[in-house]
Amino acid sequence: MAALAAAALASGAWAAEPVTTAARTGAQPPSYELPARFGAIELFKGEVRALEVPGTIRRVAIGNGALVSSTVVDGRLLLLAEEIGTTSLIVWNERGVALQGKLRVAPADTADVAQRLRASLGSVRGLKIEVVGPSVVLSGIVDPQMVPLIKTATSGLDSVVNLVRADEGDALKKTVHFKVHIMEITRRGMEKLGIAWQQSFNGPQIAFAGNPVHTGRYRTLPSTDAATFTDTPSQVAGAASGFYLGIATTIFSRINLAISDGDAYVLAAPELNSKSGGLATFLAGGEVPIPKAGAFGTTDVDYKPYGIKLNIRPAVNVDNVISTTLETEISQIDPSVSFGGFPAFLTRRTTSETSIRAGETLAISGLVNADASKAVDKVPLLGSIPILGRLFRSDEFRNNKSDLVIFVTPVVYDPASPENAALLQRGADVDANYRHRFGEPSPLPAANAVREQEVMEQKRPPLPPPGVDPMNGG
Template sequence: VVQQVTPAKAGSNTVTKSKAPAKAETVPVSTTITPVTMYVGEVKTLPVVGVTRVAVGNGKLISSTVLDTEVLLLAEAPGDSSLYLWLKNGNVLRYKLTVHASDTEQSMTNLQSMLNGIPNIAIERVGDTVVVNGTASKQNLARIEAATKTQQRVLNLVREEDVTMKKMVFMKVQIMEFKKSAMENIGIDWSTTAVGPSLAFTADLINNKQFRYSPDTLPATFQVGKGAAQPLNIPSQAGRMYFGIALAITSSLNLAVNNGDAWVLASPELSTRSGGEAKFLAGGQIPIVTAGALGSTTVTYKDYGIKLNIKPVADDQNNISASITTEVSDIDPSFQAVQGNPGFLMRSTESEINVKSGQTIVISGLVDQRSSASVNKFPFLGDVPVLGALFKSEAFRNNRSDLVIFVTPMIHDPASTSNQQRIEKSKDMRERFENFLGKKGIVD
């Protein structure tokens, strides 16, 4: 479409359509093509003075109006076209017009705002479509899908990450034999015991050459002649104190061990990423002989002992949801062996729990004193880790103690809010402690 522009009164221009000239004129045409992007229904102006003629490649896409100092464009349909403007000085300006069905720029802006903070994704415009590409975790995929559905002409190509960097969950497990009287004294409501930090310090209040607190920097062992008494020669540091935060449940367990009311049978430490699985087995294997055809025999090995499977999932608030499966199996002394193969007693629990990082889960009641009778029939059971020591215990045989499992999951995230709060609380407690003593620098 070619439009001829003729000046009109009152400072306006009149646009009239005319046929293209029969003979091409030699005019200086700009070698620069300026891109113009619009969406249907949008109005855009081009600041140009002295326009005498306008040519639009496809008049169904864009209509134009020439004003005194600018050219007014109205996008009417999606597609691509070109625009030529002839000026009074003889120059010709060229434009490449692209009309989208919707406002992709606004869609991109909206998506960038809604998906802000999600790593490893890119939001780009391809033609008249907004493309969201990249990888994301399963939790973020639902957020991306919901956001893209609110915008028009958006293509979601985000896929789930093959390997996701998830939080690590560290689990401190303590398998203990506990006197029942001590458990009653401490209390079974562990939540009231485990809440809140407590102040603990150690100091060289009494020093001599034979016994003194040893810092971690000194070697753990030293050698002397048999029967010889050598001084440690550790520099005296009277009054030097060490500060830390400890859970009250840890202090209660340590106190019970020191008083002879509890015994630590095993202290495994397990680690897995959020959503993974950690396994622990303390026990052994017993060969099971099975008779086959033609007098042949097959030997398989049966696991027994204490099995612990933990599947933790940690969220952004450091809450831990864990599935804990505990199984205790031992030989049944009342079972008459078949072909020399013993029978087994099995007790298992499955629990779904929610805890905060650092809280302790208590599992008990899986073994009773009747299991210790199997040691008499099968003496090698006394050498089995954990269960062997438990079955040989006089307190356990006399039903005065029980097997108790403590599981304390903690999230490995140094930058977490809870960890920073503990650090700040530690600093505050240390400052108050030093102010109380009236001295600085005595706490490491």
């Protein structure tokens, strides 16, 4: 019974009557020896702490008695933390001041809270859990999907200070390079690509295409547009020769195969770059001037863009997962509707929010139907629209045998990536070649003067030979 009472007193379970219980059961709370002047004693609400005081305790002074109460039991100072806050403590003995310092009362046992949080949130990448004074501080940059989980785990814990920030992408270090392929693909070509389109879904369609993961025996080539002999994996163990036999399975190799078979046609292949959290824009089309009435009887002109427009907003997290907001818009002139002699426009717009990994491909189709190609005969200018003009003139597209498909493949670059190192080396080679041919580019004024003198000498007419009068011709 005495041991049980001592354990309950030490844990604060009987905090309502610590003195009476200790006196009745003879329990001895754990004691702590402190120097005469100490920095601070960390307590949590409801905790009982016994302090060893040299000599005989004569007097005890606590700045705010509502936070911590005290009593003397068997020559030791017994402290009971009752409210949250900070106060000061001075203890006198027969020689003078025996103890002096601060008392800090936290809402809960910070060490225990930190241990429980580490057990439940220790797997969250980028999260730091530290005990700072009477508080448990959570800090770091974590995946945005983990932020609600952390808030739920720390709700109701007054001693927790949450400084966690969501990882919205490292805009200073990571750049996303988008390989965009705008293509006309026949129905047969789509089936060969292996993309599972919803046949019964009307309107814009979205699908994913990823590259397979290699096994111990069958390996894949790098996810590039074209593989070289240096990219070929090593031969299978036990093979009789050094040749490697494989099957092209990347999305780009399958697209190239469809092009070779005549099942696909590349209308445009732009490459876009954007920092993480930035915006990449692509527009293929033109602008139609539309006059409008201005102030004081003047006429202003607005230019209405038309064609294919892409807006891509990427955000890269710590695991190189790219959260992308993709806005696709295709607008074309509608000759069947006009107002005041000016044509109307048909616009199809989609907004997609996806999370894909670097190297995976997002495919979008269903933005243009075959009915739009009939407008080419009515409006001759439509046939010259970049990308769309080629599509509208296609017989297979007119007969609903092909479709416009946009493939978007992101690749993440950072300062340490091999692609970035290759670009830096290429720039250094160009700079070295320039300096070898033209010398140092600085100082510019002197270099410009030398170049200007060379140009003047080249333009100056040649001097006549000796004995020839240029005025008389002889």
